Amino acid sequence: MKTSNSFAVLGSLALAAAFATNVYAQTTMNKDSMPGMDMSGMKMAPTDKGGMAGMNMPGMAMGTSVTATATDGEVRKIDKENQKITLKHGDIKNLDMPGMTMVFKVKDAALLDKFQVGSKVKFKAEKLDGAIVVTSMEVAQ
Numbered sequence: 001m002k003t004s005n006s007f008a009v010l011g012s013l014a015l016a017a018a019f020a021t022n023v024y025a026q027t028t029m030n031k032d033s034m035p036g037m038d039m040s041g042m043k044m045a046p047t048d049k050g051g052m053a054g055m056n057m058p059g060m061a062m063g064t065s066v067t068a069t070a071t072d073g074e075v076r077k078i079d080k081e082n083q084k085i086t087l088k089h090g091d092i093k094n095l096d097m098p099g100m101t102m103v104f105k106v107k108d109a110a111l112l113d114k115f116q117v118g119s120k121v122k123f124k125a126e127k128l129d130g131a132i133v134v135t136s137m138e139v140a141q
Protein backbone atom coordinates (compact mmCIF):
# COMPACT_ATOMS: atom_id res chain seq x y z
CA MET A 1 0.00 0.00 0.00
CA LYS A 2 2.55 2.49 1.16
CA THR A 3 4.85 1.58 -1.66
CA SER A 4 2.30 2.04 -4.42
CA ASN A 5 1.30 5.41 -2.99
CA SER A 6 4.79 6.76 -3.00
CA PHE A 7 5.25 5.43 -6.50
CA ALA A 8 2.25 7.39 -7.65
CA VAL A 9 3.63 10.55 -6.07
CA LEU A 10 7.03 9.95 -7.58
CA GLY A 11 5.43 9.29 -10.91
CA SER A 12 3.59 12.58 -11.04
CA LEU A 13 6.60 14.47 -9.81
CA ALA A 14 8.65 12.85 -12.53
CA LEU A 15 6.06 13.92 -15.07
CA ALA A 16 6.13 17.48 -13.83
CA ALA A 17 9.89 17.46 -13.97
CA ALA A 18 9.85 16.07 -17.48
CA PHE A 19 7.49 18.81 -18.55
CA ALA A 20 9.72 21.46 -17.06
CA THR A 21 12.62 19.86 -18.86
CA ASN A 22 10.97 20.39 -22.21
CA VAL A 23 10.25 24.01 -21.56
CA TYR A 24 13.75 24.78 -20.42
CA ALA A 25 15.45 22.78 -23.13
CA GLN A 26 13.99 24.95 -25.85
CA THR A 27 15.53 28.07 -24.42
CA THR A 28 18.90 26.68 -23.38
CA MET A 29 20.34 24.86 -26.31
CA ASN A 30 23.82 26.34 -26.46
CA LYS A 31 26.69 23.94 -26.14
CA ASP A 32 28.33 25.78 -23.26
CA SER A 33 25.70 24.54 -20.87
CA MET A 34 26.12 20.87 -21.71
CA PRO A 35 28.00 19.80 -18.58
CA GLY A 36 25.29 21.34 -16.46
CA MET A 37 22.62 19.65 -18.50
CA ASP A 38 24.08 16.23 -17.98
CA MET A 39 24.22 16.69 -14.23
CA SER A 40 20.64 17.80 -13.82
CA GLY A 41 19.46 15.05 -16.11
CA MET A 42 21.10 12.46 -13.91
CA LYS A 43 19.65 13.88 -10.72
CA MET A 44 16.19 13.77 -12.19
CA ALA A 45 16.24 10.08 -13.05
CA PRO A 46 13.05 8.75 -11.46
CA THR A 47 14.52 5.27 -11.06
CA ASP A 48 16.72 6.18 -8.11
CA LYS A 49 16.02 4.32 -4.88
CA GLY A 50 14.86 6.29 -1.91
CA GLY A 51 11.60 8.19 -1.89
CA MET A 52 12.96 11.12 0.08
CA ALA A 53 15.67 11.82 -2.44
CA GLY A 54 13.08 11.61 -5.17
CA MET A 55 10.86 14.16 -3.47
CA ASN A 56 13.63 16.71 -3.39
CA MET A 57 14.56 16.40 -7.02
CA PRO A 58 11.97 18.58 -8.73
CA GLY A 59 12.62 21.49 -6.37
CA MET A 60 16.34 21.23 -6.88
CA ALA A 61 15.92 20.88 -10.60
CA MET A 62 13.85 24.02 -10.85
CA GLY A 63 16.57 26.08 -9.23
CA THR A 64 19.12 25.05 -11.83
CA SER A 65 18.57 24.79 -15.56
CA VAL A 66 16.77 21.58 -16.40
CA THR A 67 17.35 20.23 -19.85
CA ALA A 68 17.39 17.12 -21.96
CA THR A 69 20.23 14.73 -21.29
CA ALA A 70 22.72 13.92 -24.05
CA THR A 71 22.17 10.35 -25.23
CA ASP A 72 24.49 8.06 -27.18
CA GLY A 73 23.24 6.82 -30.52
CA GLU A 74 24.23 5.37 -33.84
CA VAL A 75 22.70 6.47 -37.12
CA ARG A 76 20.84 3.68 -38.90
CA LYS A 77 18.95 5.59 -41.56
CA ILE A 78 18.58 9.19 -42.71
CA ASP A 79 15.42 10.46 -44.38
CA LYS A 80 16.02 14.07 -45.35
CA GLU A 81 12.80 14.44 -47.30
CA ASN A 82 10.69 13.67 -44.28
CA GLN A 83 13.10 15.22 -41.81
CA LYS A 84 13.53 11.94 -39.98
CA ILE A 85 16.40 9.87 -38.69
CA THR A 86 16.56 6.31 -37.41
CA LEU A 87 18.83 5.98 -34.40
CA LYS A 88 19.89 3.05 -32.33
CA HIS A 89 19.96 4.83 -28.99
CA GLY A 90 20.90 4.27 -25.36
CA ASP A 91 18.64 5.14 -22.45
CA ILE A 92 17.01 8.54 -22.92
CA LYS A 93 16.78 9.62 -19.30
CA ASN A 94 14.67 12.72 -19.78
CA LEU A 95 12.07 10.70 -21.71
CA ASP A 96 12.34 7.69 -19.42
CA MET A 97 12.96 5.54 -22.49
CA PRO A 98 15.20 2.46 -22.57
CA GLY A 99 17.65 1.84 -25.38
CA MET A 100 16.19 0.76 -28.74
CA THR A 101 16.26 1.50 -32.44
CA MET A 102 13.60 3.94 -33.54
CA VAL A 103 12.70 6.77 -35.90
CA PHE A 104 12.92 10.34 -34.67
CA LYS A 105 11.79 13.57 -36.19
CA VAL A 106 14.51 16.19 -36.29
CA LYS A 107 13.81 19.77 -35.34
CA ASP A 108 15.96 21.14 -38.15
CA ALA A 109 16.57 19.26 -41.43
CA ALA A 110 20.01 20.85 -41.69
CA LEU A 111 20.98 18.76 -38.70
CA LEU A 112 20.97 15.68 -40.94
CA ASP A 113 23.69 17.00 -43.27
CA LYS A 114 26.48 16.32 -40.83
CA PHE A 115 25.83 12.59 -40.45
CA GLN A 116 25.95 9.35 -42.35
CA VAL A 117 24.58 5.90 -41.71
CA GLY A 118 26.92 4.40 -39.14
CA SER A 119 27.84 7.73 -37.51
CA LYS A 120 28.17 7.50 -33.74
CA VAL A 121 26.39 10.46 -32.24
CA LYS A 122 25.40 12.23 -29.06
CA PHE A 123 21.93 13.67 -29.29
CA LYS A 124 19.16 15.23 -27.31
CA ALA A 125 15.56 14.24 -27.79
CA GLU A 126 12.49 15.88 -26.36
CA LYS A 127 8.77 15.49 -26.59
CA LEU A 128 7.34 18.38 -28.58
CA ASP A 129 3.63 18.43 -29.42
CA GLY A 130 3.37 14.74 -28.67
CA ALA A 131 6.18 13.75 -31.04
CA ILE A 132 9.67 12.80 -29.98
CA VAL A 133 12.02 15.19 -31.70
CA VAL A 134 15.81 15.30 -31.91
CA THR A 135 16.63 18.86 -30.96
CA SER A 136 20.41 18.67 -31.17
CA MET A 137 22.96 16.13 -32.30
CA GLU A 138 26.69 15.98 -32.78
CA VAL A 139 29.25 13.36 -33.80
CA ALA A 140 30.49 11.46 -30.77
CA GLN A 141 34.25 11.66 -30.24
Ligand SMILES: [Cu+2]
Pocket (backbone or CB within 6 Å): 089, 097, 098, 099, 100, 101, 102
Ligand atom coordinates in the same frame (compact mmCIF):
# COMPACT_ATOMS: atom_id res chain seq x y z
CU1 LIG B 1 13.41 4.97 -28.36
